[in-house]
Amino acid sequence: MNDDNKTDHNDNQLSEEDKALLLDHNYDGIQELDYPLPRWWLVTFWGAILFSIPYFIYFVFMNGPSLNDSYNMDVKEIKKLQHNYFKELAIFKPEVYASISQTPEMVDFGEKLFVQNCTPCHGPNAEGYIGPNLTDGYWMYSEGTPETVYPFVLMGAPAAGMPAWADKLSEDEVYAVISYVMTIQGREQVNPKIPQGEFFPSERLPEPRTLPSE
Amino acid sequence: MMNEKSESQQQHLETFSYDDDVTKLFVTATLIWGAVAMFLGVLVAFQLADWRLNFGIEWLTFGRLRPLHTNAAIFAFAGNGFFAGIYHSMQRLLKCRMFNDTLGRIHFWGWQLIIVCAAITLPMGLSRSKEYAELEWPIGIMITIVWVVFAVNFFGTLFKRREKHIYVAIWFYIATIVTVAVLHIVNSLAIPVSWTKSYSIYAGVQDALVQWWYGHNAVAFFLTTPFLGLMYYFVPKAANRPIYSYRLSIIHFWSLVFLYIWAGPHHLLYSALPEWVQTLGVVFSISLWAPSWGGMINGLLTIRGVWHRLRTDHTLKFLATALTFYGMSTFEGPLLSIKSVNSLAHFTSWIVGHVHSGTIGWNYFMVAGIFYYLIPYLWKTKLYSQKLGHLHFWTATIGLLFYIVSMWVAGVTQGLMWRAIDQTTGMLVYPNFVETVIRIVPMYWIRAFGGVLVLTSFLIMMYNFYKTIQGAPKKVKPEEFQAPALHAQKHEATQGHRKLEGLPAIFSVLVVIAILVGSAIEILPGLLSNHFIEENPDIKPLTALEQAGRDIYTREGCFYCHSQMIRPMPHETMRYGKRSTAAEYVYDHPFQWGSRRTGPDLARIGGKYPNMWHYRHMIDPREMTPGSIMPVYDWLIYREIDFEILPEKLTALRKVGVPYSDEEIQNAVADAKEQAESVSYMLTETGVDASIQDKEIVALIAYLQRLGVDAGESTEFQFTEENLEAEE
Numbered sequence: 001m002n003d004d005n006k007t008d009h010n011d012n013q014l015s016e017e018d019k020a021l022l023l024d025h026n027y028d029g030i031q032e033l034d035y036p037l038p039r040w041w042l043v044t045f046w047g048a049i050l051f052s053i054p055y056f057i058y059f060v061f062m063n064g065p066s067l068n069d070s071y072n073m074d075v076k077e078i079k080k081l082q083h084n085y086f087k088e089l090a091i092f093k094p095e096v097y098a099s100i101s102q103t104p105e106m107v108d109f110g111e112k113l114f115v116q117n118c119t120p121c122h123g124p125n126a127e128g129y130i131g132p133n134l135t136d137g138y139w140m141y142s143e144g145t146p147e148t149v150y151p152f153v154l155m156g157a158p159a160a161g162m163p164a165w166a167d168k169l170s171e172d173e174v175y176a177v178i179s180y181v182m183t184i185q186g187r188e189q190v191n192p193k194i195p196q197g198e199f200f201p202s203e204r205l206p207e208p209r210t211l212p213s214e
Numbered sequence: 215m216m217n218e219k220s221e222s223q224q225q226h227l228e229t230f231s232y233d234d235d236v237t238k239l240f241v242t243a244t245l246i247w248g249a250v251a252m253f254l255g256v257l258v259a260f261q262l263a264d265w266r267l268n269f270g271i272e273w274l275t276f277g278r279l280r281p282l283h284t285n286a287a288i289f290a291f292a293g294n295g296f297f298a299g300i301y302h303s304m305q306r307l308l309k310c311r312m313f314n315d316t317l318g319r320i321h322f323w324g325w326q327l328i329i330v331c332a333a334i335t336l337p338m339g340l341s342r343s344k345e346y347a348e349l350e351w352p353i354g355i356m357i358t359i360v361w362v363v364f365a366v367n368f369f370g371t372l373f374k375r376r377e378k379h380i381y382v383a384i385w386f387y388i389a390t391i392v393t394v395a396v397l398h399i400v401n402s403l404a405i406p407v408s409w410t411k412s413y414s415i416y417a418g419v420q421d422a423l424v425q426w427w428y429g430h431n432a433v434a435f436f437l438t439t440p441f442l443g444l445m446y447y448f449v450p451k452a453a454n455r456p457i458y459s460y461r462l463s464i465i466h467f468w469s470l471v472f473l474y475i476w477a478g479p480h481h482l483l484y485s486a487l488p489e490w491v492q493t494l495g496v497v498f499s500i501s502l503w504a505p506s507w508g509g510m511i512n513g514l515l516t517i518r519g520v521w522h523r524l525r526t527d528h529t530l531k532f533l534a535t536a537l538t539f540y541g542m543s544t545f546e547g548p549l550l551s552i553k554s555v556n557s558l559a560h561f562t563s564w565i566v567g568h569v570h571s572g573t574i575g576w577n578y579f580m581v582a583g584i585f586y587y588l589i590p591y592l593w594k595t596k597l598y599s600q601k602l603g604h605l606h607f608w609t610a611t612i613g614l615l616f617y618i619v620s621m622w623v624a625g626v627t628q629g630l631m632w633r634a635i636d637q638t639t640g641m642l643v644y645p646n647f648v649e650t651v652i653r654i655v656p657m658y659w660i661r662a663f664g665g666v667l668v669l670t671s672f673l674i675m676m677y678n679f680y681k682t683i684q685g686a687p688k689k690v691k692p693e694e695f696q697a698p699a700l701h702a703q704k705h706e707a708t709q710g711h712r713k714l715e716g717l718p719a720i721f722s723v724l725v726v727i728a729i730l731v732g733s734a735i736e737i738l739p740g741l742l743s744n745h746f747i748e749e750n751p752d753i754k755p756l757t758a759l760e761q762a763g764r765d766i767y768t769r770e771g772c773f774y775c776h777s778q779m780i781r782p783m784p785h786e787t788m789r790y791g792k793r794s795t796a797a798e799y800v801y802d803h804p805f806q807w808g809s810r811r812t813g814p815d816l817a818r819i820g821g822k823y824p825n826m827w828h829y830r831h832m833i834d835p836r837e838m839t840p841g842s843i844m845p846v847y848d849w850l851i852y853r854e855i856d857f858e859i860l861p862e863k864l865t866a867l868r869k870v871g872v873p874y875s876d877e878e879i880q881n882a883v884a885d886a887k888e889q890a891e892s893v894s895y896m897l898t899e900t901g902v903d904a905s906i907q908d909k910e911i912v913a914l915i916a917y918l919q920r921l922g923v924d925a926g927e928s929t930e931f932q933f934t935e936e937n938l939e940a941e942e
Binding site for chain 2: 013014015018022023025027028029030031032033034035036037038041044045048049051052053055056059060066067068070071074075078079080081082083084085116120121129130158161163167168
């Protein structure tokens with residue numbers, strides 16, 4: 001601590017101006033000056049209040065745009081963009097799929113996406129877990145071909161727990177995942193889930209290996 | 215010694231001393247709880263950086279420790295800190311010993327008992343789930359009693375004062391005492407179910423409004439006004455200079471007290487709160503900027519002329535820095551209240567940074583500055599080490615800067631990632647929430663490092679004070695003072711505000727009126743009328759099992775990391791589903807809108823994933839969401855649901871307005887068991903042991919699967935055939 005903590009204010013720290021503005025208040029040695037309020041402070045103080053009144057009146061009493069109004073405007077813009085995108089996205093493009101499925105790097109990328117997004121429900125080896133086995137040739141919502149799996153992946157089946165992936169994966173990413181899934185048809189599983197859906201033969205899996213229990 | 219008024223009064227002099235022992239008690243408690251609060255802060259900061267740091271123990275999980283950290287920092291550290299300062303300064307400013315020494319001891323020990331109760335109950339998960347008002351009702355009543363004891367002691371002292379006029383510091387103390395009492399009582403109203411469980415009497419939108427009226431004004435009247443009062447005592451003392459402007463004191467005091475109370479709704483912008491209340495919150499927050507800065511400039515300009523002493527005087531250095539951070543955060547506050555800024559910053563770490571620039575930069579630094587003055591003064595000795603004082607200051611300041619900057623970067627980064635929409639496809643750029651979490655984890659580490667520095671600075675200060683007190687003379691005779699009694703003094707007639715300063719009872723009544731005006735206009739319409747909540751007959755009360763699940767949700771403090779409020783912004787409705795409406799929350803006692811999205815919003819989580827997903831996710835969140843930072847909640851798999859209490863819970867909820875029928879209450883246990891069986895059937899089918907059906911996880915899953923379901927689905931942004939055909 002400094003030792004100059006005395007309750008005597010009438011030392012040379014007070015300027016002439018200070019001395020003129022010193023009030024006779026004294027509380028435990030604390031005195032008060034009476035400087036006028038700084039002009040910039042007054043401007044801020046009254047400025048904020050003067051801004052507030054018309055602002056409040058405009059938004060509350062004069063039908064200024066509500067949060068819903070501005071939301072709906074934003075939505076309109078975005079839906080326009082999405083509509084175009086979805087229209088384009090909805091069309092299965094065999095040539096794009098072919099080029100992706102024939103590029104090993106893209107299939108590896110598809111595997112990575114599968115591990116990140118699909119294994120939590122379909123199991124680490126796609127053997128089925130929360131969702132169905134994807135390697136046994138049985139399909140519930142598609143016919144197991146790229147062009148029938150494609151729209152299902154995009155739209156999902158919320159009732160069955162399959163989310164829509166159109167808003168989470170890009171078009172190329174969906175093709176990559178499907179390319180990967182097609183490469184693991186007929187995979188030998190240690191502990192596969194009971195088959196669900198209908199059997200659709202494919203090149204890798206022309207005959208069912210397991211039968212539905214019921 | 216004392217300032218004598220006139221020759222003729224000298225014969226009436228009374229001799230008295232001050233109760234400094236109570237101040238010393240509060241000083242000691244402040245130092246101990248401060249260390250605890252900051253240690254807890256550091257622990258939870260590291261838990262966000264690495265989820266394993268609850269060590270698998272439920273009592274140490276983030277959701278249970280975060281309320282303990284905030285309560286310890288606010289009520290234990292800052293509270294004890296300003297009590298110490300108030301007991302010291304008010305006796306001297308009023309030339310009067312405290313009204314009653316015993317009341318002071320009851321206040322002290324009662325307050326510490328409350329803190330100990332908090333430290334036991336919060337980690338156990340006993341929580342009202344309302345931020346900074348988590349303590350269950352028996353502790354809430356203890357707080358009320360202790361606060362009344364403090365108030366009686368305070369106003370009793372005012373009554374027997376020997377100083378005619380009350381100084382500006384006392385004005386702020388009055389505002390603190392009356393307003394905190396009003397806030398605490400109104401926000402704590404609840405219907406008990408048992409000694410350890412109660413439901414807020416308010417629901418949904420109303421609960422949110424009352425809670426943030428409380429929460430915001432806890433910041434105002436527990437962390438701001440008492441400290442401004444202390445600033446008005448300790449800054450002129452340390453600077454040895456008169457207060458810069460008496461008229462500024464008057465104007466900024468009254469404008470602050472009147473305006474502050476209105477600003478609470480800025481915590482609920484873009485929520486389901488009626489928009490006129492939101493807009494009120496915005497304009498009053500902006501209007502609050504100048505009154506707040508009035509306090510800062512009155513403090514800083516008081517130091518004018520002795521700036522050079524900041525180099526050597528720890529008190530002045532800390533007080534001046536505290537005022538600077540106060541100015542910074544009271545500028546940032548109005549800025550964050552502007553709707554467009556708020557739309558980016560709300561739910562992000564920016565708010566967390568803002569809060570800490572206040573509690574660390576303002577409250578901690580104020581306490582430190584005051585204690586560098588008070589401890590040598592009270593113990594009649596000198597500070598042990600000047601060097602450690604400097605080290606303390608720089609460690610604290612640098613730590614705080616790491617904290618604020620990392621949170622600012624994290625907040626803006628995550629806020630921008632959430633709202634990023636691809637301008638060609640109209641799709642979210644980061645549709646997976648976890649991507650936005652992984653991106654800011656490095657900032658969590660930097661924040662935790664900043665926190666370690668702040669904690670270290672506190673320990674340095676504690677050591678310095680410990681050595682100071684240790685080296686103090688053991689027995690000191692209390693100093694005696696003399697002053698004439700108030701009735702024996704002659705005073706010239708005064709006018710206007712000066713006259714009011716001589717009438718503390720009327721002064722206090724005016725303060726109460728000033729804070730009640732805003733409170734009444736904002737809160738009463740929402741409480742008295744349902745006019746502001748659109749009706750939706752599809753919204754039904756939770757089933758008994760779902761309510762049991764909700765009580766687990768509140769016990770675990772899920773809402774500290776997960777919001778239940780989808781704002782009207784395209785990126786939110788694309789990510790989470792349609793915007794939340796007031797009608798959806800009419801049975802929510804308490805509301806669980808949350809204030810920070812460390813994880814994604816859960817308002818419409820119901821039906822989004824299979825039950826098995828939730829089951830696996832609670833056991834290992836990373837199995838379902840790689841990169842998740844959520845802790846493991848495996849105790850939910852072993853702990854059994856308390857079915858027997860359900861009828862009492864539903865009865866209590868019926869008392870606060872949830873329309874459960876007699877039948878539903880009578881059959882609560884059976885209904886809950888039946889629903890538990892059907893929920894767990896979907897689990898046991900996939901191989902989970904059948905005994906799961908009476909475990910807590912089943913109730914929690916039932917609750918989560920219900921969230922948002924009543925409001926119906928939105929296909930607005932979904933890739934569906936209807937959406938493709940529509941338009942054009």
